[in-house]
Amino acid sequence: MLKKGSLLLLAMLLLLTGCSGQAALVRDSVVATIDKPNYEFQGTLKLLADVDKLEKLPDTSMSSDEKKEMTTVLRALAAGVTLQGVQNDLHHAKITFTANDDKPLRDKGFWTGDKKAAADLLIDDNKLYVKSPIDAKYLLIDNTSPLNETGIDAKKFKDFQDQLNKLTLEFMKKYISKYGYTLSQVKNLGTETVKLPNGESVQATHIAISLDLKELIKMFYYTANDATANADVRAFAIDVATLFSKFQQDQYPTEKPLTDAQLRAEATTSVDMGIAYLKGWLAQTQKDYPVDKVVELAKQEGLLAVNLDFDYLIGSDKLPVSQKATVKVTFDPKVETVKEPITIGFESNSLVWNYGKAPQIAYPKATEAVTLDTIYNDEKALSNFNDKGYLYAILKSVKEDHDAEQEYWDDLYSDEGEIDPVTTPAPPAPTK
Numbered sequence: 001m002l003k004k005g006s007l008l009l010l011a012m013l014l015l016l017t018g019c020s021g022q023a024a025l026v027r028d029s030v031v032a033t034i035d036k037p038n039y040e041f042q043g044t045l046k047l048l049a050d051v052d053k054l055e056k057l058p059d060t061s062m063s064s065d066e067k068k069e070m071t072t073v074l075r076a077l078a079a080g081v082t083l084q085g086v087q088n089d090l091h092h093a094k095i096t097f098t099a100n101d102d103k104p105l106r107d108k109g110f111w112t113g114d115k116k117a118a119a120d121l122l123i124d125d126n127k128l129y130v131k132s133p134i135d136a137k138y139l140l141i142d143n144t145s146p147l148n149e150t151g152i153d154a155k156k157f158k159d160f161q162d163q164l165n166k167l168t169l170e171f172m173k174k175y176i177s178k179y180g181y182t183l184s185q186v187k188n189l190g191t192e193t194v195k196l197p198n199g200e201s202v203q204a205t206h207i208a209i210s211l212d213l214k215e216l217i218k219m220f221y222y223t224a225n226d227a228t229a230n231a232d233v234r235a236f237a238i239d240v241a242t243l244f245s246k247f248q249q250d251q252y253p254t255e256k257p258l259t260d261a262q263l264r265a266e267a268t269t270s271v272d273m274g275i276a277y278l279k280g281w282l283a284q285t286q287k288d289y290p291v292d293k294v295v296e297l298a299k300q301e302g303l304l305a306v307n308l309d310f311d312y313l314i315g316s317d318k319l320p321v322s323q324k325a326t327v328k329v330t331f332d333p334k335v336e337t338v339k340e341p342i343t344i345g346f347e348s349n350s351l352v353w354n355y356g357k358a359p360q361i362a363y364p365k366a367t368e369a370v371t372l373d374t375i376y377n378d379e380k381a382l383s384n385f386n387d388k389g390y391l392y393a394i395l396k397s398v399k400e401d402h403d404a405e406q407e408y409w410d411d412l413y414s415d416e417g418e419i420d421p422v423t424t425p426a427p428p429a430p431t432k
Contacts, residue, residue, distance in 0.1 A: 026207050029314045031173050036319065037089045040358045042197050043350030046080025046100075048328060048343070056337040069104075076101040083350075086358045090165065093123045094361045110390040117390065124363050125158065132391055137384040139391060140369035152251050160247045164240065171236040178232070181222045185210040194313055194321050196353045204313035204321045213298065213306040217291050221282070228279045234271060241267035304341055305330040324349045376402050 033039075051074045055067065062070070079101035087093040099105070102117035111117045115133060122129040126143040189206040196202060211219070227233045245263045258266070289297075306329050313322035328345035375381045375395055382399065385392040 025205065025314055025318070026209070026310075026312045027176055028318050029312065029320045031176065032318050033320060034169055034173065036355045037087060038356050038358050039352050040086050040198070040354045041350055041352045042082075042084045043348060044080050044082050044100075045348045046346065047074070047077035048326070048345040048347055049074060049078055050342050050344070051075055051078060053333075053338050053340070053342045054344075056335075057333055058335055058337060069107075072107065073104050076104050080347075086361055088358060088361055091123070091125050092361055095121045097121065105390055108393075109388070110393050112388045119391075122361060122363060124361075126154070129364055129369060130391065132386070132389050134386040134389050135384065135391055136386075138364045138369040139385075139395070140364075140371050142371065156247070156250065160243070163243055167236065167239050167243065171232065175230070175232050175236075180226070181219055183209060183211070183219075184215060192313060194351070196321070196351055198353055200353065202315050202321050202353075204315050207312045207314065209310040209312075211308040213303075214291060214295050216306060216308070217294050221286060221291070224278065224282055228275050228282065234275065237271045237274075238264065238267050241271055302332040302334055303329070304332055319355055320352055322349075322351050372398070375399055 051071065054074060055071055059067070076099065079099075082098045082100060083095055084098075085093060085095035096118060098116050098118040100116065102111055105111035105117050113134070118133055120129075120131045120133075120138075122138070128141040128143065129138040130141070131138040187208045189208055191203055192206050194202050194204050242260075242264045245258075245267060246260070249257055249263070307327075309324075309326045311322075311324040312320060315321050324347070326345065326347045328343050330341050330343045332341050370381050370384050372395075376399060382392065382395060385395060
C-alpha cells in the first residue's frame with residue numbers, strides 16, 4: 001500500500017516540476033527524498049468545497065435528514081484531518097490520523113469522550129495495523145494471507161515487489177533528469193524561515209508552481225508523445241513486462257518454461273506493439289482534439305476551470321522542508337437552485353524533518369493484535385475493541401455479514417449435500 005502510493009505520488013510530483021530553471025530545484029529535492037526515505041512528518045489534508053452551494057444541489061433520492069447528514073460529513077471533511085508520523089523507508093511507516101471535526105462519528109454513537117477521533121496506522125511490509133486510542137488491541141490486516149490462499153509464495157512476491165520498486169525508482173530518477181516540458185508559471189519567492197515541530201528553524205527557498213487546465217492538457221500530450229519516442233521509457237516498459245512474466249511463470253510453471261531471453265523477446269514485441277498503437281492513437285487524438293478544443297469542450301460540459309498550485313520550501317541540502325498542494329475544480333452545476341459556479345478540491349500541507357534520523361517504529365507483539373480470522377472464529381475477540389468506537393462498529397458489521405454468509409452455505413451443504421450453481425440463490429446481501 002505505502003510503496004505503491006509513494007511511487008505514484010513521487011511520479012506525479014516529479015513530472016509536475018518539468019525542466020524549468022526554478023522548478024529544477026523541486027525536481028532535485030524530490031529525487032533526494034527518494035534516496036533518503038527516512039524522516040518524520042506532520043501535516044493536514046482537507047476538502048475545499050462550497051458547502052453552502054452543494055447543499056442546494058437537488059437530489060430527489062435523499063431525504064431532508066440524509067441531506068443534513070451529508071452536510072455534516074462535508075463540513076467535517078472541510079475541517080480536515082491532521083497527520084503525524086514516521087517513515088523509516090518505503091516498507092515501514094507509522095501515521096496517526098486525527099479528525100479535526102468528528103461530529104459525524106459522534107452523531108452516530110461511534111465516538112465519545114474529550115479527545116478527537118483518531119487512528120494509528122502502522123505499515124510493516126505487507127502487514128497493516130490499525131488501532132484507535134480507546135481500543136485495547138490493534139486490528140492486523142496481513143496482505144500475505146490472500147497470497148497464501150492462491151498458492152503464491154509470499155517471500156517470492158515480496159522479492160518481486162522489491163525488484164519492481166527498484167526498477168521504478170531508478171527509471172524515475174533517470175527519466176525526470178531529461179524531462180523536457182517547461183512549465184510556464186514557476187516563481188522563486190525567496191528565502192523563508194520555517195519552524196519545525198522538533199523546535200528547529202530552517203532557512204528554505206520558496207518555489208511556487210501553478211497549472212491550469214490548458215497547461216495540464218499540453219503537458220499530457222507532451223508526456224505521451226515523449227513516451228512513444230523515449231528509449232528509457234521503452235527499456236523500462238520491457239524490463240517491467242519481463243519481470244511480470246518471469247514472476248508469473250515462476251508461480252505457475254509450465255511443462256516447457258521459456259528462457260529469460262525468450263521472455264524478454266515476448267515482452268519486447270508486446271511493448272513495441274503498444275508503443276505503435278499509442279503513436280497512432282495520439283496522432284489522431286491530437287488532430288481531432290487540439291488543446292484549445294479540449295478546453296472549450298470541457299467548458300461546454302460545465303467544467304469551467306482546473307487549478308493546481310504547489311508551494312515547496314526547500315532547504316540548502318535540497319531536501320524538502322514544507323510542501324503544500326492545492327487542487328481545485330470549478331464547474332457549473334447547471335441547476336436553477338445554484339446560480340454561481342461551484343468549486344471543490346483538496347489541500348494538503350506538510351512539514352518534513354529529521355531525514356535519516358527518524359526513530360524506529362515499535363510494532364505490536366503477536367498478543368497485541370487481532371486478525372479478521374480471529375474475529376470471525378472467536379466470539380470474544382470483538383471485546384478487544386471499545387464498543388463506543390468506530391472500529392468496533394465496522395468489525396461488528398463485517399462479522400455479522402460473514403456469519404450470515406457462512407450460515408447460508410452451511411445450511412445448503414447440510415440440507416442438499418451438493419450445490420447446483422444454476423438453481424442455488426445468491427447469499428444474503430451485506431448490511432450497510
